[in-house]
Amino acid sequence: MRVVRPNEAMTNQPDSTDNTLPAIEMQDLSKTFGSFHAVEHLTLTVQQGEVFGLLGPNGSGKTTTINMISGLTVPTSGTVKVLGYDVRHNAREVRQILGAVPQETALYEELSAWTNMDFHTDLFGIPRSEKKQRINDMLALVQLADRKNSRVSTFSGGMKRRLALGRALLHDPKLVYLDEPTLGVDVQARRVIWDYILQLRSQGKTVLITTNYLEEAQALCDRLAIIDRGKLIAVDTPEHLKQTYGGSVVELETAHTITAIDKIRALQDIKEVKQENTRLIITIQGTSNVVPQIINIVSQEGEIRDIAIREPNLDEIFLRLTGTALRD
Amino acid sequence: MSRIFYNLRVIWACMKKDIKVSLTDRVFVILGVFLPVNFLILFSLFVLSGGQAPTAVVMNDTGPYAQQFYRSLAGAHSFILQKATASQAQRLIQAGRIVAVVTIPADFETRIQNNQPVQVDVAVNNLNTDFTNDIRRAVPLSITAFYAKAFPNVVTVVPQETDQYRQDTDYIPYLTVSILVIALVVGGLLQSGTSAAREWENATMKELLLSPASRWAIVTGKMLGALVMSLASVLVVLGVLIFLIGVRPLYWSEMVGFTLLTLAIFIALGTLLGTLLKQRQAFTGLAFGVAIPLFFVSGAFGPISFNVPILQVVAQITPVYYAIVLLQHAFHGFALNTYGIAANTLILAGFALGFILLSAFVLRRSTVAN
Numbered sequence: 001m002r003v004v005r006p007n008e009a010m011t012n013q014p015d016s017t018d019n020t021l022p023a024i025e026m027q028d029l030s031k032t033f034g035s036f037h038a039v040e041h042l043t044l045t046v047q048q049g050e051v052f053g054l055l056g057p058n059g060s061g062k063t064t065t066i067n068m069i070s071g072l073t074v075p076t077s078g079t080v081k082v083l084g085y086d087v088r089h090n091a092r093e094v095r096q097i098l099g100a101v102p103q104e105t106a107l108y109e110e111l112s113a114w115t116n117m118d119f120h121t122d123l124f125g126i127p128r129s130e131k132k133q134r135i136n137d138m139l140a141l142v143q144l145a146d147r148k149n150s151r152v153s154t155f156s157g158g159m160k161r162r163l164a165l166g167r168a169l170l171h172d173p174k175l176v177y178l179d180e181p182t183l184g185v186d187v188q189a190r191r192v193i194w195d196y197i198l199q200l201r202s203q204g205k206t207v208l209i210t211t212n213y214l215e216e217a218q219a220l221c222d223r224l225a226i227i228d229r230g231k232l233i234a235v236d237t238p239e240h241l242k243q244t245y246g247g248s249v250v251e252l253e254t255a256h257t258i259t260a261i262d263k264i265r266a267l268q269d270i271k272e273v274k275q276e277n278t279r280l281i282i283t284i285q286g287t288s289n290v291v292p293q294i295i296n297i298v299s300q301e302g303e304i305r306d307i308a309i310r311e312p313n314l315d316e317i318f319l320r321l322t323g324t325a326l327r328d
Numbered sequence: 329m330s331r332i333f334y335n336l337r338v339i340w341a342c343m344k345k346d347i348k349v350s351l352t353d354r355v356f357v358i359l360g361v362f363l364p365v366n367f368l369i370l371f372s373l374f375v376l377s378g379g380q381a382p383t384a385v386v387m388n389d390t391g392p393y394a395q396q397f398y399r400s401l402a403g404a405h406s407f408i409l410q411k412a413t414a415s416q417a418q419r420l421i422q423a424g425r426i427v428a429v430v431t432i433p434a435d436f437e438t439r440i441q442n443n444q445p446v447q448v449d450v451a452v453n454n455l456n457t458d459f460t461n462d463i464r465r466a467v468p469l470s471i472t473a474f475y476a477k478a479f480p481n482v483v484t485v486v487p488q489e490t491d492q493y494r495q496d497t498d499y500i501p502y503l504t505v506s507i508l509v510i511a512l513v514v515g516g517l518l519q520s521g522t523s524a525a526r527e528w529e530n531a532t533m534k535e536l537l538l539s540p541a542s543r544w545a546i547v548t549g550k551m552l553g554a555l556v557m558s559l560a561s562v563l564v565v566l567g568v569l570i571f572l573i574g575v576r577p578l579y580w581s582e583m584v585g586f587t588l589l590t591l592a593i594f595i596a597l598g599t600l601l602g603t604l605l606k607q608r609q610a611f612t613g614l615a616f617g618v619a620i621p622l623f624f625v626s627g628a629f630g631p632i633s634f635n636v637p638i639l640q641v642v643a644q645i646t647p648v649y650y651a652i653v654l655l656q657h658a659f660h661g662f663a664l665n666t667y668g669i670a671a672n673t674l675i676l677a678g679f680a681l682g683f684i685l686l687s688a689f690v691l692r693r694s695t696v697a698n
Contacts, residue, residue, distance in 0.1 A: 105531075106538075119345050123540075
């Protein structure tokens with residue numbers, strides 16, 4: 001496919017085909033609205049080919065961050081580069097290599113699926129000789145070929161998301177961002193969208209998603225940035241996040257309510273102890289050998305009916321890092 | 329070269345898309361087409377009914393002088409006359425159906441012939457100062473006219489009128505051309521402004537802003553879409569104006585050119601306001617809030633040069649004034665100011681260019697705040 005790239009002949013421009021360039025580089029990025037700090041001093045790098053997730057509760061600054069990446073919002077300070085292009089100075093080039101699925105889908109609901117796709121091909125300068133084939137391919141990919149002449153207003157939420165994803169891929173972008181891709185869609189449609197996102201990874205595309213669904217982040221993302229109140233809290237792979245911030249969780253069910261909680265808290269490597277009647281949930285730092293000592297203390301007071309040791313989930317990590325649950 | 333073709337393609341795509349989207353909103357399309365026609369009909373009715381005072385004449389004498397006096401009243405261009413008996417006239421004025429009752433006494437003929445003073449009773453419903461003053465001015469004028477006709481040898485002062493134009497222009501032909509201008513103002517503003525605001529309301533502006541297409545091309549395409557939609561309402565108004573009311577342009581090419589130029593101004597202004605307000609409801613309120621006062625201060629009802637100086641100054645800072653000047657020239661050949669057609673056209677073109685540049689600049693600077 002040949003897409004019009006107005007400045008491609010200019011020699012001082014970065015080479016967007018260079019695989020060593022980071023897909024996204026954010027340096028000390030901030031955005032304020034009046035006295036409200038939506039994003040504060042965010043520094044992040046997303047590598048090419050990654051599925052990268054911005055995880056945070058509503059209002060944490062995720063959408064503002066991707067709006068700054070796409071040039072929809074101007075940063076108050078700091079810089080953003082997409083495949084070497086500075087978003088502020090090379091906005092047109094950035095938009096050419098970016099495929100966007102906004103939260104609201106931004107589809108013309110009064111028009112048919114085909115007309116929406118057709119309009120997108122015109123906006124992105126996809127050659128006329130190729131556009132019909134590409135639209136058909138994308139509609140087939142998102143399984144909407146049979147509804148191509150239907151008005152988008154008649155589509156379900158999941159169908160609209162799929163169509164928006166197909167539209168975003170029409171111009172063969174190197175970087176695809178999806179803002180809350182499964183917000184408001186049912187479980188079945190969510191699985192379908194996840195499959196598409198995983199297909200994008202297999203095609204070598206860089207995918208940036210924002211989500212406040214932990215299971216989505218865990219299922220899709222190679223790396224995650226946890227954002228809260230506009231600040232970067234942690235960035236790593238889901239597994240490393242669990243190892244670094246999670247440790248292990250010991251869950252005990254006893255015959256009677258245990259009173260020696262303080263004794264357990266006093267043990268080395270204990271991060272948190274929660275008691276819910278006869279149930280104890282104890283979080284341990286790393287892979288400590290403190291479990292036998294816990295069992296010893298608890299068994300002195302009464303019978304242990306059940307014991308389980310598991311990894312923490314991302315919800316527990318998020319709670320630990322930010323002090324609040326993800327969807328408070 | 330490919331960049332030019334790419335921009336032309338974006339312009340065409342945006343225009344086509346906006347027309348398709350507009351056509352899906354049937355209620356709005358119908359409103360957009362018929363609202364200006366509605367203005368035309370309502371204002372015409374207002375002028376037809378409101379220009380002259382409905383008056384009953386009680387003819388207690390029907391002699392030649394009394395008939396001559398009645399004809400003088402009828403020729404005063406201030407009354408809608410009807411003959412009535414005294415009791416009928418009384419009922420009509422009490423019911424508020426007429427403004428005045430003029431009673432010609434039974435001895436009118438005799439007293440005139442005997443050179444005796446005659447008292448013509450005039451009963452006025454002075455609820456409306458405008459009509460009351462019309463009666464107060466027109467009855468004495470009618471008496472003067474009566475004397476001039478009945479006794480041409482006695483009344484020796486007669487006006488010698490020299491007209492600036494070959495024929496008089498009635499209020500209706502003048503006003504309907506002004507209403508064409510407000511049709512252009514409202515039509516242009518509504519089509520383009522709601523189209524721009526709709527993009528923000530439905531968040532489809534993101535699809536436009538996230539594309540590499542030039543903001544100029546997007547704005548141009550959107551304006552052309554609004555132009556096509558507005559032309560539908562303009563054609564209906566012109567049809568009513570030319571074929572029903574019978575007001576035909578003196579200079580057809582001027583009419584077409586000035587119509588398009590005026591539309592361009594208000595389409596650009598609508599795009600600008602729609603982009604700034606981002607909400608259709610707020611925009612529609614503002615559009616009428618802008619259009620109606622502009623219409624009233626811009627010489628829609630008569631040459632603004634006959635008005636108070638402050639109004640003349642205010643009028644000349646609005647494009648509606650120049651549009652009225654130019655379209656009155658196109659239809660009737662009037663020169664409503666001393667600038668000349670070329671200067672008026674240049675000023676109007678300046679407004680068009682300014683608003684187009686401003687709306688493209690505002691769209692270019694538009695961001696999506698969250």
